[in-house]
Amino acid sequence: MNSSIQQGQNVVIGKEVALGDNIIIGNNVVIYDGTRIGSNVIIQDNVVIGKQPTRAKASILPETKQLPPTIIGNGVTIGTSAIIYANAEIDNEVFIADLATIRERVTVGERTIIGRGVAIENDCVVGKNCKLETNCYITAYSQIGNFVFVAPCVVTTNDNYMGRGKERFDKFKGVTIKDGGRIGANATILPGKVIYEDGAVAAASVVTKDVKMEELVVGSPAKKIRNVPENQLLINQE
Structure with missing residues (x-):
């Protein structure tokens, strides 16, 4: 072993x-087995890296075979009791806080912060320089761009049906948050919705329609109240 x-x-x-x-x-x-971990990495107590997913007997997800190993970049910190599944890829200088869960086939871009208790479900892409704060939930099949902010306790969803029929099984669709998108605390984003570049969602809002570029939306259902101020746009940040 390396000294x-x-x-x-x-x-x-x-x-x-x-x-x-x-x-x-x-x-x-x-x-x-097979996990690749870069240099200058901190792995705190009770962490699990490279866990193969298990499937409940009643699960609607397809059964998966042995997945490729996990890849952890340089300068990554992984907090106490975090779990990172097989076939996840964590880029350089990512910070993963205590109790976070990152599922299989997830990629996380460099210098992103994954807060305490955050859950990122399977088959998601998270860009670089993002902040996903305490206890937010990123549903499966979601796409998150760069410089995205997701506040505590935000919920994203991917299933439009509360029915019990099988017809819904091929209709799952996660959310998309484009570069510079921001979501306030306790907001809920419904399946398949897109928050375009620099779109902003106020706290406790319920997003039932796409949020256009540079819009600020508020309420349940969320509606535009104005544009994001010029000095708050991503392009104007140093």
């Missing part, structure tokens, strides 16, 4: 795991 690795107690490292230089690993950490 520049500091390791706590009860650490389990699987077969063919690749570890870079200057890594700190806490207690009770599990790193599954």
Whole structure:
């Protein structure tokens, strides 16, 4: 093992795991087979990396075979009790806080912050320099651009049906938040909705229609009240 690795107690490292230089690993950490971890990475207590997904018997999702290993970039911090599934890719200098969950086939861009208790479900793309704050929920099949802000307790959804029929199974669609989009605390975004570049959603709003570029929407259902001020646009930030 690399001499520049500091390791706590009860650490389990699987077969063919690749570890870079200057890594700190806490207690009770599990790193599954084949995982690739860059240099200058901090992995705190009780973290699980590379976990293969399991499927409930009643799940509507297709059964998956063994997925490729997880890839963790350089300078990443992974907080206590976070879980990162197999086939996730975490870019350089990402910060993942305590109790976060990042599911399979998720990519997270460089310098993004994943807050405490955040859940990013399967098959999502999260861009660079984003902030996903405490306990927000990113539903499966969502696309998040760069410099996106998602406040605490935001809920995104991907299922338009509350029915019990099978006809809904092929209609799942996550949300899309384009570059510079911002969503306030406790807002709910309905399935398939798009928040275009620099669109902003006020706290506690329910988004039932696409939010156009540079619009500020408020309420339930959310409606435009004005444009985002010029000095708040992404292009005008230093």
